[in-house]
Amino acid sequence: MDLDHTAEEDAFRAEARAWLAAHVPAAPLPSLETAEGFAAHREWEAGLYAGRWSAVSWPERFGGRGADIFRWLAFEEEYWAAGAPGRVSQNGISLLAPTLFDHGTEEQRARVLPDMASGAVVWAQAWSEPEAGSDLASLRSRAVRTDGGWLLSGQKTWSSRAAFADRAFGIFRTDPAAPRPHQGLTYVMFDLRAPGVTVRPIGRLDGRPAFAELFLDEVFVPDEDVIGEPGQGWRIAMSTTGNERGLTLRSPGRFLAAADRLVRLWRERGEDRGARDRVADAVIGARAYQLFTYAGASRFAAGGEMGAESSLNKLFWSEYDIALHETALELLGAEGELAQSPDGWGEGYVFALAGPVYAGTNEIQRDIVAERLLGLPKGRPR
Amino acid sequence: MRFLPTAEQRDFTRSLDALLTASDTPSAVRSWSAGDHGPGRALWARLAGAGVFALAAPEAYDGMGRRPVELAMAYRELGRHAVPGPLVETAATTALLCHLADGGDPAPAKRLLPGLLTGERVVTLAVPDGEGGGYVLDPDGANVVLVATGAGGAEEARALHPGRRLASTPAPELRLAPGHGPLLASLDPARRLARPDPGGELLSTGPLLAEAIGCAVRWARLAAAAQAVGVAEELLRRTVAYVKQRTQFGVPIGSFQAVKHRLADTLLAVEFARPLVYGAALTLAPGDLAAAKATAGEAAYTAARTALQLHGAIGYTEELDLSLWLRKARPLRDTWGTPAACRAEVLAAYS
Ligand SMILES: Cc1cc2nc3c(=O)[nH]c(=O)nc-3n(C[C@H](O)[C@H](O)[C@H](O)COP(=O)(O)OP(=O)(O)OC[C@H]3O[C@@H](n4cnc5c(N)ncnc54)[C@H](O)[C@@H]3O)c2cc1C
Numbered sequence: 001m002d003l004d005h006t007a008e009e010d011a012f013r014a015e016a017r018a019w020l021a022a023h024v025p026a027a028p029l030p031s032l033e034t035a036e037g038f039a040a041h042r043e044w045e046a047g048l049y050a051g052r053w054s055a056v057s058w059p060e061r062f063g064g065r066g067a068d069i070f071r072w073l074a075f076e077e078e079y080w081a082a083g084a085p086g087r088v089s090q091n092g093i094s095l096l097a098p099t100l101f102d103h104g105t106e107e108q109r110a111r112v113l114p115d116m117a118s119g120a121v122v123w124a125q126a127w128s129e130p131e132a133g134s135d136l137a138s139l140r141s142r143a144v145r146t147d148g149g150w151l152l153s154g155q156k157t158w159s160s161r162a163a164f165a166d167r168a169f170g171i172f173r174t175d176p177a178a179p180r181p182h183q184g185l186t187y188v189m190f191d192l193r194a195p196g197v198t199v200r201p202i203g204r205l206d207g208r209p210a211f212a213e214l215f216l217d218e219v220f221v222p223d224e225d226v227i228g229e230p231g232q233g234w235r236i237a238m239s240t241t242g243n244e245r246g247l248t249l250r251s252p253g254r255f256l257a258a259a260d261r262l263v264r265l266w267r268e269r270g271e272d273r274g275a276r277d278r279v280a281d282a283v284i285g286a287r288a289y290q291l292f293t294y295a296g297a298s299r300f301a302a303g304g305e306m307g308a309e310s311s312l313n314k315l316f317w318s319e320y321d322i323a324l325h326e327t328a329l330e331l332l333g334a335e336g337e338l339a340q341s342p343d344g345w346g347e348g349y350v351f352a353l354a355g356p357v358y359a360g361t362n363e364i365q366r367d368i369v370a371e372r373l374l375g376l377p378k379g380r381p382r
Numbered sequence: 383m384r385f386l387p388t389a390e391q392r393d394f395t396r397s398l399d400a401l402l403t404a405s406d407t408p409s410a411v412r413s414w415s416a417g418d419h420g421p422g423r424a425l426w427a428r429l430a431g432a433g434v435f436a437l438a439a440p441e442a443y444d445g446m447g448r449r450p451v452e453l454a455m456a457y458r459e460l461g462r463h464a465v466p467g468p469l470v471e472t473a474a475t476t477a478l479l480c481h482l483a484d485g486g487d488p489a490p491a492k493r494l495l496p497g498l499l500t501g502e503r504v505v506t507l508a509v510p511d512g513e514g515g516g517y518v519l520d521p522d523g524a525n526v527v528l529v530a531t532g533a534g535g536a537e538e539a540r541a542l543h544p545g546r547r548l549a550s551t552p553a554p555e556l557r558l559a560p561g562h563g564p565l566l567a568s569l570d571p572a573r574r575l576a577r578p579d580p581g582g583e584l585l586s587t588g589p590l591l592a593e594a595i596g597c598a599v600r601w602a603r604l605a606a607a608a609q610a611v612g613v614a615e616e617l618l619r620r621t622v623a624y625v626k627q628r629t630q631f632g633v634p635i636g637s638f639q640a641v642k643h644r645l646a647d648t649l650l651a652v653e654f655a656r657p658l659v660y661g662a663a664l665t666l667a668p669g670d671l672a673a674a675k676a677t678a679g680e681a682a683y684t685a686a687r688t689a690l691q692l693h694g695a696i697g698y699t700e701e702l703d704l705s706l707w708l709r710k711a712r713p714l715r716d717t718w719g720t721p722a723a724c725r726a727e728v729l730a731a732y733s
Contacts, residue, residue, distance in 0.1 A: 002664065280728045284677055295386060366639075
């Protein structure tokens with residue numbers, strides 16, 4: 001057992017650190033949930049891509065560096081420590097890309113991935129529906145066969161960043177007669193500007209149009225934009241939800257950097273004794289998450305799989321993130337109320353509050369942990 | 383990086399697990415609680431034979447070299463099997479004696495380590511100025527009661543008194559206690575406490591001893607944290623088994639969501655404590671050790687609360703073996719650095 005980095009990992013980290021030091025914008029970009037901020041983030045991602053830092057774990061032919069999981073983690077630690085902007089391409093990179101690597105064709109990868117990594121095409125996830133949240137398999141939006149492709153109709157909702165994004169990926173019912181709700185679903189990519197698509201932005205708790213509703217009326221999707229076999233959409237979608245709950249959405253680097261900022265805030269504010277334990281818990285939690293991740297990465301590198309552990313992961317970071325931000329707000333006192341609070345704590349707090357809801361609610365994750373990791377009997381159907 | 387046990391480490395813990403499973407530790411614990419140390423001492427000798435007490439000692443004293451990772455793994459097994467006795471104190475004593483020996487004061491190690499490593503001699507240790515509130519654990523079951531006082535070095539003083547500024551620190555002393563006061567019952571009957579008598583033979587003093595005491599505290603935290611993880615794991619394992627088998631309203635209680643969610647949260651606490659313990663074993667950094675101790679202690683206590691709740695009334699009985707683990711969790715959490723003391727240490731060490 002060791003925590004040693006190889007010389008190559010150290011060199012990779014040093015190269016990333018130097019590049020980030022030279023390129024990270026001095027002033028934070030405007031919120032990516034605004035039109036102006038969205039454009040600024042796209043530009044940042046184009047620069048990242050030009051330096052080949054946008055998706056380091058991807059093969060070189062798609063603009064990555066073929067980095068293994070340890071180098072990827074090192075990069076993420078450097079990225080967040082450098083105070084670099086949040087990623088506007090995150091949905092694509094953490095959900096669609098792994099799906100394409102596992103189930104897409106080489107043609108699809110070559111067509112989709114570079115533009116995703118450069119921010120030229122920003123992707124939205126269109127899974128949830130008004131009547132299908134936790135019970136996602138009950139979704140009703142459908143895709144009907146037509147010449148050379150499919151026609152999508154129905155309504156999707158809570159689609160993050162769809163207000164400004166270019167394209168979306170989602171699951172649609174192609175066989176309404178299938179005996180079980182999980183069957184007869186198909187995974188497709190579609191254009192948010194195609195005829196028949198209406199995007200209605202929805203204001204988040206802080207009023208920003210961070211997600212949107214999508215109304216689809218016979219939207220044409222060519223066959224080449226279907227991922228995997230028609231009818232296999234559920235299996236394909238489930239094989240990649242682990243990514244959303246697990247590492248790629250919330251790498252430890254982000255929380256290590258956040259804990260650092262919190263300790264700085266605590267020290268600036270005179271080491272408030274009442275908050276001491278919670279500040280310490282933020283430091284401990286970031287370290288625990290980092291080491292938990294290293295253990296998982298070591299297992300993965302040794303040929304193991306990341307399975308239902310990603311639910312533990314998601315439970316941990318979503319609750320950690322809220323506790324961390326609550327502590328910061330408390331230290332800020334009256335300033336904590338300001339939407340433009342120092343160092344972005346206020347916006348971070350509002351964002352953290354959604355953590356236990358998206359990527360599968362924490363109640364559903366606890367069911368998964370109990371049934372798959374502890375082997376408890378299934379209760380009421382999910 | 384390979385932040386996973388090696389094949390040898392897995393074999394080591396597996397054989398330890400087999401040894402302990404075969405040893406009927408629950409009855410040894412019950413005897414120990416009743417003041418009969420025979421079965422516990424026999425168990426102690428078998429553990430020594432398996433090398434458990436040699437994991438913090440250098441080879442010059444027939445130890446296995448300093449092996450904090452293996453020590454953490456071994457102590458996790460000791461926790462899983464609820465082994466009684468001054469286990470943490472043994473690790474701390476070993477670290478203290480070795481630190482002295484390395485620094486040029488080998489006499490105490492020469493005198494005490496041989497018997498300690500073979501298990502012939504059980505040594506317990508009190509650090510009255512700091513952890514443990516002046517009580518020594520299991521002096522009646524031990525052959526040697528050591529008392530360390532007045533840690534002097536700045537770092538050690540901080541380790542012992544997190545958050546407190548010390549005006550003047552007395553010269554540190556390591557003494558053989560001449561005896562101990564009356565035995566006091568602990569919340570965990572398998573832990574028997576007393577105050578060591580003052581005075582006794584002086585074994586060491588000086589700045590090196592101050593450092594050695596700091597070192598002892600760090601190893602004690604590692605050992606206690608690892609043991610706490612083991613206790614938590616066993617409490618969870620027993621509770622999961624119980625809720626699968628106990629039925630109410632016609633179904634296993636483990637199919638109820640409220641029950642599942644509480645167990646899922648307990649698993650979460652354990653799964654995120656364990657890497658902290660192994661990480662601390664690898665770095666031996668004071669902040670990492672304190673983080674591991676605080677988190678593992680809380681995980682054990684969470685597991686105990688969950689286990690008690692989900693067993694219902696039977697969980698509240700002393701005849702169920704579960705009680706042997708249940709009652710360990712709280713003392714393990716609070717000795718050798720309460721969670722609050724450890725959290726303060728985490729921030730003090732944070733740069
Ligand atoms: C900020 C944010 C961003 C999002 N982004 C996206 C996106 O980009 N794309 C997308 O497709 N979706 C997105 N979502 C939607 C998200 O995936 C859903 O909100 C989530 O799956 C829960 O569905 P729901 O909101 O319909 O809640 P419901 O399923 O109605 O659940 C309501 C409550 O009931 C509980 N509940 C439901 N069923 C059970 C059960 N069996 N056992 C116990 N409790 C249960 C839930 O846990 C929850 O607490 C986003 C949501 C948020 C908040």
